[in-house]
Amino acid sequence: MTRRRSSARFFDPTGARFGIPTWPWRMAPPHLRTRRQLTAEGLRPGGQDIAGQVLWNSRRYRCGVRAAYLYDVRLALPKRTPSERQRAALGKALAARRRCPDCGRDAGYVLPRHLGTCLDCADSGATSTRTTLERRHAA
Incomplete structure (x- = not known):
């Protein structure tokens, strides 16, 4: 009811x-x-x-x-289909979001913005807190 x-x-x-x-x-x-x-x-x-x-x-x-x-x-x-140049630009942008600025390797996932590095670099303590904060303010 x-x-x-x-x-x-x-x-x-x-x-x-x-x-x-x-x-x-x-x-x-x-x-x-x-x-x-x-x-x-x-x-x-x-x-x-x-x-x-x-x-x-x-x-x-x-x-x-x-x-x-x-x-x-x-x-x-x-739906509109993107051109080949648009697809290539999107691929480059997505790849840049996966590349770690410290070790330079493709992490295979989008890097967390709050860390600014891959999880391995963040866990190993390779970057100090000060470096991470400087990177955040520069971006």
């Missing part, structure tokens, strides 16, 4: 109460999708306005009500 009452509370397909068309969880029309659903289908909103929203009760967050915005799949555009 609680579920039905909350469904009626969020059911506003005309948008008179909430300003935009609103549906309860799992009751939105089939042509409307969230951003994640569009991404899973290889699409993006493509600059269109929000077509509606889904509202549901949540005990996890303080506000109690969560929202997901919906976009019309018929107006969505295909």
